[in-house]
Amino acid sequence: MPEAPMLEIRGLDAFYGEAQALRGVDLTVAEGEVVTLVGRNGAGKTTLLRSVMGLHRQVTGELLFEGRDIVRTPAHKRARAGLGWVQDDRGVYASLTVEENLLLPPVVSDRAWALDKVYEAFPVLADRRRAGGTTLSGGEQQMLAIARVLRTGARMLLLDEPTEGLAPVIVRQIGDIIRQVKESGGTVLLIEQNVKFAATVADRHYLLAQGSVVESLDNAEFSARQAELLQHLGM
Amino acid sequence: MNEVLQYTIQGLAAGSFYALSALGLAIIFGVLGVVNFAHGACYMLGAVVAAVLLDTVGLGFWPALLVVPLIMFAFGVLIERTLVRWLLALDPLYNFLLTFGLTLLLVDLVKRRYGVSGLPYERPDVLRGQIELGALRLPTYQVFVFVFSLLVCVLVWMLMTRTRIGMIVRASTERSDLAQALGINVGRWVTPVFGFGIALAGLAGVLAAPFRAITADMGSNFIIILFAVVVIGGLGSILGAVVAGFLVGLVEAFGQAYAPTFAQILIFVLMAVVVLVRPAGLFGREETAR
Numbered sequence: 001m002p003e004a005p006m007l008e009i010r011g012l013d014a015f016y017g018e019a020q021a022l023r024g025v026d027l028t029v030a031e032g033e034v035v036t037l038v039g040r041n042g043a044g045k046t047t048l049l050r051s052v053m054g055l056h057r058q059v060t061g062e063l064l065f066e067g068r069d070i071v072r073t074p075a076h077k078r079a080r081a082g083l084g085w086v087q088d089d090r091g092v093y094a095s096l097t098v099e100e101n102l103l104l105p106p107v108v109s110d111r112a113w114a115l116d117k118v119y120e121a122f123p124v125l126a127d128r129r130r131a132g133g134t135t136l137s138g139g140e141q142q143m144l145a146i147a148r149v150l151r152t153g154a155r156m157l158l159l160d161e162p163t164e165g166l167a168p169v170i171v172r173q174i175g176d177i178i179r180q181v182k183e184s185g186g187t188v189l190l191i192e193q194n195v196k197f198a199a200t201v202a203d204r205h206y207l208l209a210q211g212s213v214v215e216s217l218d219n220a221e222f223s224a225r226q227a228e229l230l231q232h233l234g235m
Numbered sequence: 236m237n238e239v240l241q242y243t244i245q246g247l248a249a250g251s252f253y254a255l256s257a258l259g260l261a262i263i264f265g266v267l268g269v270v271n272f273a274h275g276a277c278y279m280l281g282a283v284v285a286a287v288l289l290d291t292v293g294l295g296f297w298p299a300l301l302v303v304p305l306i307m308f309a310f311g312v313l314i315e316r317t318l319v320r321w322l323l324a325l326d327p328l329y330n331f332l333l334t335f336g337l338t339l340l341l342v343d344l345v346k347r348r349y350g351v352s353g354l355p356y357e358r359p360d361v362l363r364g365q366i367e368l369g370a371l372r373l374p375t376y377q378v379f380v381f382v383f384s385l386l387v388c389v390l391v392w393m394l395m396t397r398t399r400i401g402m403i404v405r406a407s408t409e410r411s412d413l414a415q416a417l418g419i420n421v422g423r424w425v426t427p428v429f430g431f432g433i434a435l436a437g438l439a440g441v442l443a444a445p446f447r448a449i450t451a452d453m454g455s456n457f458i459i460i461l462f463a464v465v466v467i468g469g470l471g472s473i474l475g476a477v478v479a480g481f482l483v484g485l486v487e488a489f490g491q492a493y494a495p496t497f498a499q500i501l502i503f504v505l506m507a508v509v510v511l512v513r514p515a516g517l518f519g520r521e522e523t524a525r
Contacts, residue, residue: 103402
């Protein structure tokens with residue numbers, strides 16, 4: 001890689017009390033790349049993503065974001081440094097309106113989308129801006145969660161299973177958004193169980209098993225071995 | 236008819252003390268996850284500080300409405316910084332025990348210094364007597380307490396729903412870790428929120444000073460009813476705390492008028508019924524009732 005990676009993880013271990021959830025994970029994401037984490041349930045994907053965000057704190061190893069070690073940095077400072085979080089349950093606030101959900105996180109860079117641009121890209125959010133956050137459908141809540149981090153101008157998006165449980169038409173829309181983010185120079189690290197979807201949005205893929213990275217594949221290899229991977233994932 | 240109205244205004248005045256205090260309790264619980272057992276003691280301190288300031292420096296009722304809450308805010312900040320903060324990472328039970336211990340300490344310190352017989356407090360002249368509206372005669376002070384408290388509740392409600400601070404408090408209340416991941420420094424809001432909640436209890440104490448006997452024990456029964464208020468309204472619900480506060484005041488007043496022996500029990504019967512029908516309280520959401 002020509003320049004320093006945006007995110008570099010070296011020898012990351014994570015624990016829940018005595019139990020070890022990640023074992024010596026090495027991973028890099030370059031600026032402008034879309035990278036997925038694939039693996040079975042319990043392989044450590046969510047723990048890895050939460051550790052990058054700072055929501056899982058029981059970790060040792062190196063976690064470099066834009067060259068700075070952030071392993072001891074609290075989550076809110078990581079967000080302000082440019083990491084954008086989209087939680088697996090979407091994390092939409094019921095006690096905030098749609099618009100308040102969008103306005104809650106502070107703007108962190110000049111890549112930030114203005115509210116008008118958000119509403120233009122997601123008309124459904126404009127229509128429901130005064131409604132309570134969780135009155136939206138599952139797909140709409142996912143749109144809101146993604147729109148929320150786009151509005152902050154986060155330089156790297158962390159998406160935990162953005163397509164899980166959503167209708168195909170919504171999944172396609174989310175694919176379009178991720179490709180749009182990439183075209184505008186954004187960086188994305190996402191967890192994705194849907195192998196076909198992953199191949200359409202990502203440049204590279206890390207295969208996790210039992211808390212370790214077992215393989216790193218580019219998109220061509222990944223697509224070629226789809227059948228084998230599906231079997232590995234137990235689908 | 237006039238009688239019913241009398242009890243209603245009496246209930247709303249008593250409910251004002253509950254509503255203001257429960258509001259503080261709810262906000263503290265929401266953001267810190269701490270059930271502040273010392274809230275009754277802080278209500279008592281508000282009344283005692285008002286009485287002492289009147290006696291020693293001649294600070295009247297009107298300035299006390301501002302000065303005492305400020306003093307109580309500072310007291311809350313001190314307690315949070317020196318004690319509560321260190322236990323936040325542990326099981327919430329530790330802070331419950333800490334504030335329980337704090338209650339015993341504060342009550343005994345006040346008893347030791349000012350005795351048990353009660354401090355005098357005169358209500359200002361304009362608030363004496365009765366308001367006459369045609370054939371109706373309502374006690375001026377009770378009407379004032381209700382209107383003033385309602386105004387404060389509305390202001391706090393607007394602070395919570397119309398400002399960025401309120402938005403952050405609501406988000407931190409609902410899901411603190413998620414707010415952190417979205418770039419909100421939740422820790423920065425913990426101290427002022429605790430101080431604000433204590434100040435509201437102190438304000439209720441000042442309002443109670445000309446109306447109730449000011450003794451070291453005035454908060455002991457109060458806190459028990461306050462917990463019933465918060466359970467009825469829904470733990471962590473701001474609107475619920477206010478509505479349930481006035482509701483419990485009314486139940487108490489009508490109970491005392493028509494069934495004095497059951498007045499206290501009625502409140503807890505109401506609580507039991509609400510919990511049976513809506514376990515999360517009148518305005519609580521299931522997820523905040525964890």
